Amino acid sequence: MRQLCKGNVAVIKGAIQAGCSAYYGYPITPASEIAEAAALYLPQVGGTFVQAESEVASINMVYGAASAGVRVMSASSGPGLSLMQEGLSYLAGSELPCVIVDVVRGGPGLGNIAPEQSDYFAMVKGGGHGNYRNLVVAPASVQEMADLTILAFALADKYRNPAIVLTDGFIGQMIEPLELEERQISMPDKPWAVTGVRETRKNLVNSIYLETDELEAHVRHLEEKYRRAQEEEPCYELYLADDAEVLLVGYGIVSRVLRSAVEQVRKFGLRAGLFRPITLWPFPSKALTEAAARCRSVLVVELSTGQMVEDVRLALDGRVPVEFYGRSGGNVPQAEEIRDRLLARAADLVAVG
Amino acid sequence: MSEYQVVHSKSPVFYDVYERKSDLQHQTHYCPGCGHGVAHKLIAEAIQDLGVQERTIFISPVGCSVFAYYYFDVGNVQAAHGRTPAVATGVKRARPDSIVLAYQGDGDLAAIGTAEIVHAANRGEKITCFFINNAIYGMTGGQMAPTTLVGQISTTSPWGRRPSNEGYPLHVCELLATLEAPVYIERVALSDNKNIMRARRAVRKAIENQVAGLGFSLVEILSPCPTIWKLDPVEARKWVADEMIKAFPLGVYRDRKTAVPVTPVPQHPVAEVLDLEAEVTAKPATSHHRHVRETTIKIAGFGGQGVLLLGQLLVEMGMLEGLEVSWLPSYGPEMRSGSAHCHVCLSRQRIGSPLVSHPQALIAMNKVSLHKFAPEVQAGGLILYNHDALPANFEPPPEVRAVCVPASDLADHIGSAKVANVVMLGALLSETECLPAETALAVLERRVRNPAMLELNRRALQAGRRYDEREIHVALSQPDGFAE
Ligand SMILES: Cc1ncc(C[n+]2csc(CCOP(=O)(O)OP(=O)(O)O)c2C)c(N)n1
Ligand code: SF4
Numbered sequence: 001m002r003q004l005c006k007g008n009v010a011v012i013k014g015a016i017q018a019g020c021s022a023y024y025g026y027p028i029t030p031a032s033e034i035a036e037a038a039a040l041y042l043p044q045v046g047g048t049f050v051q052a053e054s055e056v057a058s059i060n061m062v063y064g065a066a067s068a069g070v071r072v073m074s075a076s077s078g079p080g081l082s083l084m085q086e087g088l089s090y091l092a093g094s095e096l097p098c099v100i101v102d103v104v105r106g107g108p109g110l111g112n113i114a115p116e117q118s119d120y121f122a123m124v125k126g127g128g129h130g131n132y133r134n135l136v137v138a139p140a141s142v143q144e145m146a147d148l149t150i151l152a153f154a155l156a157d158k159y160r161n162p163a164i165v166l167t168d169g170f171i172g173q174m175i176e177p178l179e180l181e182e183r184q185i186s187m188p189d190k191p192w193a194v195t196g197v198r199e200t201r202k203n204l205v206n207s208i209y210l211e212t213d214e215l216e217a218h219v220r221h222l223e224e225k226y227r228r229a230q231e232e233e234p235c236y237e238l239y240l241a242d243d244a245e246v247l248l249v250g251y252g253i254v255s256r257v258l259r260s261a262v263e264q265v266r267k268f269g270l271r272a273g274l275f276r277p278i279t280l281w282p283f284p285s286k287a288l289t290e291a292a293a294r295c296r297s298v299l300v301v302e303l304s305t306g307q308m309v310e311d312v313r314l315a316l317d318g319r320v321p322v323e324f325y326g327r328s329g330g331n332v333p334q335a336e337e338i339r340d341r342l343l344a345r346a347a348d349l350v351a352v353g
Numbered sequence: 354m355s356e357y358q359v360v361h362s363k364s365p366v367f368y369d370v371y372e373r374k375s376d377l378q379h380q381t382h383y384c385p386g387c388g389h390g391v392a393h394k395l396i397a398e399a400i401q402d403l404g405v406q407e408r409t410i411f412i413s414p415v416g417c418s419v420f421a422y423y424y425f426d427v428g429n430v431q432a433a434h435g436r437t438p439a440v441a442t443g444v445k446r447a448r449p450d451s452i453v454l455a456y457q458g459d460g461d462l463a464a465i466g467t468a469e470i471v472h473a474a475n476r477g478e479k480i481t482c483f484f485i486n487n488a489i490y491g492m493t494g495g496q497m498a499p500t501t502l503v504g505q506i507s508t509t510s511p512w513g514r515r516p517s518n519e520g521y522p523l524h525v526c527e528l529l530a531t532l533e534a535p536v537y538i539e540r541v542a543l544s545d546n547k548n549i550m551r552a553r554r555a556v557r558k559a560i561e562n563q564v565a566g567l568g569f570s571l572v573e574i575l576s577p578c579p580t581i582w583k584l585d586p587v588e589a590r591k592w593v594a595d596e597m598i599k600a601f602p603l604g605v606y607r608d609r610k611t612a613v614p615v616t617p618v619p620q621h622p623v624a625e626v627l628d629l630e631a632e633v634t635a636k637p638a639t640s641h642h643r644h645v646r647e648t649t650i651k652i653a654g655f656g657g658q659g660v661l662l663l664g665q666l667l668v669e670m671g672m673l674e675g676l677e678v679s680w681l682p683s684y685g686p687e688m689r690s691g692s693a694h695c696h697v698c699l700s701r702q703r704i705g706s707p708l709v710s711h712p713q714a715l716i717a718m719n720k721v722s723l724h725k726f727a728p729e730v731q732a733g734g735l736i737l738y739n740h741d742a743l744p745a746n747f748e749p750p751p752e753v754r755a756v757c758v759p760a761s762d763l764a765d766h767i768g769s770a771k772v773a774n775v776v777m778l779g780a781l782l783s784e785t786e787c788l789p790a791e792t793a794l795a796v797l798e799r800r801v802r803n804p805a806m807l808e809l810n811r812r813a814l815q816a817g818r819r820y821d822e823r824e825i826h827v828a829l830s831q832p833d834g835f836a837e
Binding site: 002003004013016017021022030041043045046048050052053054058060061062064065066067068072086090094169173174175176177181182194195196197198200202203204205206208210211256257259260261 | 407426442452704
């Protein structure tokens with residue numbers, strides 16, 4: 001059924017549909033409605049909600065619940081995610097699945113509460129210590145806040161690894177129609193979990209490997225999982241990219257602005273297209289390379305001073321010129337702003353390189 | 354000294370061979386005379402006596418006891434430094450039938466993990482905590498602990514602990530005993546046989562409480578660390594007896610027999626909680642399609658004027674009419690200053706940015722909003738201002754029509770200042786024909802359950818429409834079937 005829903009609330013509706021039964025979190029704007037929705041809904045369907053004393057405690061409660069084999073999540077924004085980084089590293093090291101939502105706000109420091117995409121490095125490149133990766137998905141609508149939360153739970157369990165829903169203040173705060181259908185929850189077996197029964201008594205959740213060779217073997221094992229994820233999970237969306245001379249690349253809220261900009265500049269005869277990564281890790285490098293192969297240039301737009309653009313450049317490896325346009329501080333460019341920039345630069349952007 | 358042979362005399366709760374250790378699999382990694390070994394033995398005995406080995410989940414900390422999972426043949430989870438009580442919270446809440454034992458040293462519990470232990474205790478988590486206080490950081494090689502005694506030398510208090518620089522030793526039992534929720538708090542010492550017997554009883558009781566589902570229990574165990582203290586095992590026990598007990602008085606700090614009563618939450622099916630059967634459909638409520646227009650609207654005013662709600666009414670109407678819709682509020686500190694605004698997009702296409710920087714229509718519920726947002730309105734756009742005249746110093750932007758609708762006055766007249774936003778809705782629908790008025794009524798009927806309030810809303814909608822039609826336009830070209 002179609003219902004109006006706030007992005008942050010849709011996260012919890014998706015989570016419950018994914019069989020999430022526990023939420024541990026600490027309030028922070030612009031993510032607090034996620035905790036509020038969890039507090040309201042989860043206990044009514046037999047789940048657990050606890051407002052923790054900090055994000056440090058939250059992530060470790062998540063660690064405990066994940067150890068015990070239940071689907072569990074937390075959510076926060078930049079400063080809270082910074083506090084969770086040690087815990088995320090432990091979760092990855094101990095191969096525990098969980099879903100963490102980062103409703104990104106302006107930074108660094110206390111910054112402000114307006115939307116940014118400046119946590120890309122922290123979430124996609126790690127942020128915590130050691131050799132590990134987060135699986136990262138980036139919703140661009142209220143519908144996707146629910147859908148990609150459901151996907152994040154599946155990915156987290158499939159790879160026994162934290163999955164991050166990386167979104168921003170606008171997507172979290174906005175209301176749009178949400179289509180939800182009753183779904184069968186398919187929960188994978190977790191024979192490794194420590195559940196307090198005879199069958200799991202020998203189980204150990206742990207990330208310490210004292211011997212150098214043991215730890216290296218463990219790191220190689222994690223690496224192998226990440227390699228498999230890179231093969232199987234990249235996800236993206238294309239819009240009018242087939243005949244594009246200029247390919248715009250953006251995720252989340254920015255991808256919506258770029259979509260409008262593509263339509264607008266096409267009216268002026270500039271053939272632009274859109275590539276929107278849906279998984280940020282694994283980054284859809286191969287698909288991007290294919291989409292960009294036919295283009296004269298690529299313009300990456302982010303609400304940051306340039307973070308994802310590094311992955312775009314790595315993927316394209318100099319084959320296509322890459323330009324960057326970023327806004328920060330909570331400023332979200334309008335389609336017209338991108339349109340004007342594209343039109344002003346049109347001659348250079350489509351010049352034969 | 355028989356109590357120091359403990360780990361060799363193998364309770365069935367310990368593994369026969371410590372296979373998780375890389376070598377010396379028949380002995381523990383603890384130093385001779387270390388209190389951790391004794392504490393482990395007491396815990397293993399209690400687990401065995403209470404018959405809860407299958408159900409037990411042991412949470413080990415970071416510190417010398419990080420490898421407790423080498424020994425305990427129970428479910429094991431290793432936690433980050435200081436976070437054992439948080440991890441235990443997650444485990445116990447997920448598996449309420451399990452017996453969760455959280456084990457910590459003094460650096461782990463009383464320094465880096467102070468917040469976690471206080472709050473786990475304060476929530477009355479139904480777990481059992483063992484706090485090994487050896488007045489020093491063992492694992493990292495002898496740095497000062499929060500429980501290091503005044504004058505005690507450590508590698509990071511080389512002049513002895515000076516209260517003027519490091520403060521005083523932290524008294525965990527006394528601190529936690531100020532909280533309401535814990536059921537049992539006791540401090541014991543591994544100083545001599547008599548005290549070890551008392552420790553044995555305390556450990557057992559703390560686990561028993563959990564078996565009975567009572568609540569949070571903690572046993573602080575004053576414990577020798579001969580290696581760092583640079584004493585032999587006998588001297589170390591004597592130091593616990595002579596020095597530590599003086600600073601940390603033994604005894605029961607809390608002993609309650611009753612659990613905190615549970616306040617239940619009503620249970621409902623998932624479909625109901627998630628509104629899966631919401632009756633909102635994409636089916637247009639009306640066939641007057643000529644009245645649906647793509648529009649971007651900004652609504653601004655004081656908090657309490659129903660600014661955000663008005664935006665929500667519009668997107669709900671849009672959704673009923675099969676449009677793509679989005680609503681974006683101002684959020685955060687801005688709300689606290691008393692002003693609020695929201696952005697509404699109604700479109701036939703997928704909506705790009707939900708942020709409307711150049712609206713086609715602005716509804717300004719107060720003067721501040723009028724001045725602030727009027728310059729953003731698109732050429733050819735419309736401003737609806739909540740007053741009977743524009744401010745003297747106000748000039749609408751070029752090609753923008755400003756219309757005055759004294760919505761608050763009209764609402765007062767109808768009987769409630771609260772419906773001023775619906776008066777504005779009526780005026781907006783009549784001015785822009787962006788959506789049919791029947792749909793507004795349908796949405797109001799869905800949202801407003803109280804019949805008297807619904808009647809006020811109905812009259813407000815009508816008043817807005819009529820005011821607009823009569824006062825501003827002489828005649829309306831396209832009556833849309835709205836019945837008075
Ligand atoms: C975040 C973090 N900071 C510091 C450390 C290093 N560290 C490991 S154990 C420890 C202190 C342990 O002392 P205590 O809790 O008293 O236990 P003991 O070894 O004395 O039994 C420290 C500081 C760590 N592992 N993690
Ligand atoms: S250093 Fe101290 S606490 Fe650690 S094992 Fe040795 S005696 Fe025990």
